[in-house]
Amino acid sequence: MAARLTKMVLPATLRSMVAMRDTAISQLRRGVLEFCVLALLRDTERYGFELVRALAAADGLVTSEGTLYPLLGRLRREGSVETTWRESPSGPPRRYYRLTPTGEAALDAFLTEWTRFRATVETLLETGAPT
Amino acid sequence: MSTEKIHPLAADYLSRLRRAGRGLPRGRLRELVAEIEAHLSEAIDPEASDAEALTVLDRLGEPEEIVEAERPPGEARQDRGGAREWAAIILLLFGGFIFFFGWLAGVVLLWSSRVWTIRDKLIGTLIVPGGLASVLIALLVGSSVQVCSGGGPNPLHCTGGASTGHVIVSIALIALLVIGPLATAAYLARRVR
Numbered sequence: 001m002a003a004r005l006t007k008m009v010l011p012a013t014l015r016s017m018v019a020m021r022d023t024a025i026s027q028l029r030r031g032v033l034e035f036c037v038l039a040l041l042r043d044t045e046r047y048g049f050e051l052v053r054a055l056a057a058a059d060g061l062v063t064s065e066g067t068l069y070p071l072l073g074r075l076r077r078e079g080s081v082e083t084t085w086r087e088s089p090s091g092p093p094r095r096y097y098r099l100t101p102t103g104e105a106a107l108d109a110f111l112t113e114w115t116r117f118r119a120t121v122e123t124l125l126e127t128g129a130p131t
Numbered sequence: 132m133s134t135e136k137i138h139p140l141a142a143d144y145l146s147r148l149r150r151a152g153r154g155l156p157r158g159r160l161r162e163l164v165a166e167i168e169a170h171l172s173e174a175i176d177p178e179a180s181d182a183e184a185l186t187v188l189d190r191l192g193e194p195e196e197i198v199e200a201e202r203p204p205g206e207a208r209q210d211r212g213g214a215r216e217w218a219a220i221i222l223l224l225f226g227g228f229i230f231f232f233g234w235l236a237g238v239v240l241l242w243s244s245r246v247w248t249i250r251d252k253l254i255g256t257l258i259v260p261g262g263l264a265s266v267l268i269a270l271l272v273g274s275s276v277q278v279c280s281g282g283g284p285n286p287l288h289c290t291g292g293a294s295t296g297h298v299i300v301s302i303a304l305i306a307l308l309v310i311g312p313l314a315t316a317a318y319l320a321r322r323v324r
Contacts, residue, residue: 048166049173056190064192069166070201073159091136091172 029061034071035114036061038080038099038107047086047094048072072097080106140184141171148194154248155201163201167191216246216323223255224316227264234262241319251322259311266308 033055040046040054052068055061062068075081080103088094099107124130137145145168152160174187191197219240226233241247241255259265 049170052170064190064196065170066167066191066194066197067200069163069170070197072166073162073201088173092169094169095166 026063032114033061033068034075034080035107035110037068037071037075038103038110041081041097041099041103042107045096045098047088047096049094051097075103079103136177137168137172138175138177138179138184140181140188141175144171144188144191144194148197151194151198152201153250155198159201163197167197215240216244216319219244219255220316220319220323222262223319224262224312225264227261228267231261231264234260234264237262246323247319248322251319254315255319258315259308262312263309265312266305269304269308 036055036058037051040051046054048069051072052065055068056065072081076083076097079100081097082100083095083097085093085095120130145164148164148167149160152163155163170191171187175184219237222233222237223241224237226235226237238256242252247255261268
């Protein structure tokens with residue numbers, strides 16, 4: 001609805017600026033998503049559905065739940081997480097995800113970078129000057 | 132598999148996912164389908180109402196979207212067609228007019244591209260060999276063909292191409308030979324994105 005209104009009201013240049021902002025936000029979201037997955041697995045193992053629902057519950061992080069499964073597959077192939085299949089009390093077996101030492105190191109490195117990055121961007125946005 | 136214990140809409144979604152994922156490596160698609168199937172049987176009770184099932188499927192997103200996410204980012208960018216793909220489409224369509232060799236070059240480009248699946252390539256090659264030039268060939272051949280009715284060693288009636296039936300068949304054939312390559316070109320172009 002809001003998108004339709006935007007389309008009607010805004011002239012082309014403004015519209016393309018809005019589109020650019022949307023792309024930037026979605027790229028940012030995509031970039032941090034894998035570290036959010038790793039963070040959710042830091043202290044506990046979780047099975048696919050549980051993990052996906054937890055991420056989807058976080059506001060504004062995931063637009064479609066299904067696209068998280070390819071991400072989980074990639075993290076597994078990269079060695080950041082490892083998985084084991086276990087029987088479920090109801091329905092088909094569940095694949096449980098667990099953080100590997102590689103994943104933990106990646107998460108720690110991201111956390112350091114992210115803290116710095118967030119502080120810099122926040123300051124810049126609020127004061128209009130770098131720290 | 133546990134497909135019989137799954138909601139009909141979920142089963143339908145899984146077959147859409149399998150169809151959308153045809154271009155993926157087999158192992159990847161099998162894993163993806165297994166995960167999504169586990170998700171669906173967890174999220175949708177087999178006895179759930181259609182509305183409940185649709186809500187879950189909406190949250191899951193379109194199968195095409197999931198397949199797109201399964202492709203590595205580098206590959207996805209590479210998959211966007213470049214000059215080779217467009218040259219292939221143009222040559223498949225018009226290359227036949229360059230002594231047929233143009234079309235053959237189009238086929239080579241088609242099969243050497245990594246953008247299209249085997250199915251796309253078969254469609255591109257078989258509908259219609261020669262591309263639009265096939266109309267010309269059909270016209271040349273058609274003008275020398277006789278249509279005979281009746282059977283046995285002595286056909287009862289032969290026409291040299293003037294009968295209404297023959298004209299209708301010829302027009303239909305020519306229309307098919309025009310529409311076929313054009314539709315294929317449009318299909319291949321759409322798959323290039």
